[in-house]
Amino acid sequence: MVIFLVISMLIPSHSAYAAELTAHQEFTKKASSELNKYLKKSGGRVTLQYQDLVTGETFQIKGKTSNRAASTIKLPLALYIMEQAAKGKINLNQKLTYKSYHYYGGSGVIQKDKVGTSYTIRNLVKKAMIYSDNIAFIMLKERVGQKTFIKYMKSIGGQYAYPNGQNLTSANDLTIYAKRLYQFSNKNPLGKELVGYLKKTVYNTTIPRGIKGTAVAHKVGMIPQDRIYNDAAIVFDKNPYVLAITTKGISYKKSQKVIAGLAWIVNKNHKAKASAPYFKSKADVTIYQNSSKSAAIGTLKKYQTLKIISTKGTWYGVKFGKGTGYIQKKSVIALKKAAVSGWAANLPQIGIIKMKANAPVVDKTTSGMVIAYINKDQDYYFFKRENDFYVIDLGGRVGYIASKYITNLSVSM
DSSP: OOOOOOOOOEEOOGGGGSOOEEHHHHHHHHHHHHHHHHHHHHOSEEEEEEEETTTOOEEEESTTOOEEOGGGGHHHHHHHHHHHHHTTSSOTTOEEEOOGGGOOOSSOSGGGSOTTOEEEHHHHHHHHHHSOOHHHHHHHHHHHOHHHHHHHHHHTTOSOSSGGGOOEEOHHHHHHHHHHHHHHHTTOHHHHHHHHHHHTOSOOSSHHHHSTTSOEEEEEEEEGGGTEEEEEEEEOOSSOEEEEEEEESSOHHHHHHHHHHHHHHHHHHHHHHHTOSEEEESSOEEEESSSSSSOEEEEEOTTOEEEOOEEETTEEEEEETTEEEEEEGGGEEEEEEOOOOOEEOSOOOOEEEEESSOEEEESSSSSOOEEEEEOTTOEEEEOEEETTEEEEEETTEEEEEEGGGEEEEEEOO
16 A cells, blocks of 8 residues: 655745736836936936847837947948858958058057058958957958948848948947847857957957956947947856947046946846746747757646746756756746746655656646646656645646556655
């Protein structure tokens, strides 16, 4: 005779009945309040756009408002050249010769060299990114052609691609370019190379100053005499994101402090968002054995909420089986407050069950709703038997599996 230990604890916590609050909703509310308060003191005209590279969630303050691009225009040009090189359409070892009509003052190091000096395209890209070299940019743009460059920016979503010949951009455009570079760097070594140059830029008094201790690849653009300062960055947080800020009408020195201050506020709220304790599935999502797609062990149904027990790159860990199951972050919505009941806590496991088929997990034994499926042959800890059901902990929630789906049972006292 099998004796079952009936010891469990269900917590219909007060928060279970509270209104649901997504992590991004809280981020938007708090970041908006703090940023606008900060901007009232800073003066000038500031635009800002943020995008979480894991979830795709965005936040902006006048993100599509145009501003003079200054040297941020060098970012999409370098990106285009490296993408073309990756396709074999541009040879990075091709040499271009510095001619007198290429000369342009301001930022850069080539202006100190002799006219007639030759540089590889790779070297010019490097100089344009690290030193924001104006002459390098002019030579590279001449190589690809301005019409081709404009067509490229428009093709990837840029709204301000030299409208009426003006060098304009927006925080939205800059985040498009930064995000594309991030994606390119994850697929191709030339993307990684370009990111590497941007991490080594000599201009680090803006976004990196506000986000210390985290790697930042960024491109600034400034016109001091016209009180313009912009920055576009990839922030390599554990949960990476892109951030672009443009300023106008703030002094050269102060604008750098303003950008750094805004970056600090965004980063603080980004980290708070990443610490969300729950998530809700956007659709039916696969649960995996590890943080890869090598072994599926179950399925979470659409709009179901679970507790997060770990975060690993682009994956969330949840209680599942005899340990942890993994779900991709992009397939769920992080929550600060959950609006479901039936949470489990301190449930003492008394045995293991094995599924003889893909087993539905329901939220109650009578007319229960299916919240997940556990794949065939999976082992799972259970905590008690209730009528004809086994009680389990599924991602922090109490779930019930009908005994007809169980092929094997072992009980430990």
